Amino acid sequence: MIITIQTYGAFRKFGTMIELDIPSGVTIGMIKQKLLLRLGSAEQELVRVSVLASSTEILADDVLYQDGQKLAILPPVCGG
Numbered sequence: 919m920i921i922t923i924q925t926y927g928a929f930r931k932f933g934t935m936i937e938l939d940i941p942s943g944v945t946i947g948m949i950k951q952k953l954l955l956r957l958g959s960a961e962q963e964l965v966r967v968s969v970l971a972s973s974t975e976i977l978a979d980d981v982l983y984q985d986g987q988k989l990a991i992l993p994p995v996c997g998g
Contacts, residue, residue: 919939919940919941919942919985920937920938920939921937921938921940921949921983921989922935922936922937922988922989923935923936923937923938923949923953923970923989923990923991924988924989924990924991925990925991926990926991926992926993927992927993927995928964928993929964929968929991929993932957936953936956936957936991938952938953938956940952940983942985943982944982944983945979945980945981945982945983946970946977946978946979946980946981946982946983947979947980949970949983949989950965950968950970950979953965953991964993965991967993967994968991968992968993968994969991969992970989970990970991970992971989971990971991971992972987972988972989973988973990976992977989
C-alpha cells in the first residue's frame with residue numbers, strides 16, 4: 919500500500935509530503951526504516967531523532983500502522 923507522510927522543518931527539503939510503499943502489518947519503526955532507505959544514509963541521524971505522529975499523537979516505534987492513518991514526520995525543534 920502507498921502511504922503519505924507529511925513533512926515539516928528539516929524534512930521540507932524533500933517536499934511537503936513523502937510517499938512510501940509499505941506492506942500491511944508494519945510498525946512505525948519499520949516505516950521509519952523504509953523512510954531512511956528512501957532518503958539515504960546522509961539523513962540517518964535526522965530520521966533517528968525524529969518522530970512519526972498521527973493527527974492526534976506521537977507514535978512509538980512499536981505501534982502498528984493502521985491502514986488509512988495520517989502520518990507526519992516531526993524533526994526535533996529548538997528555540998527559546
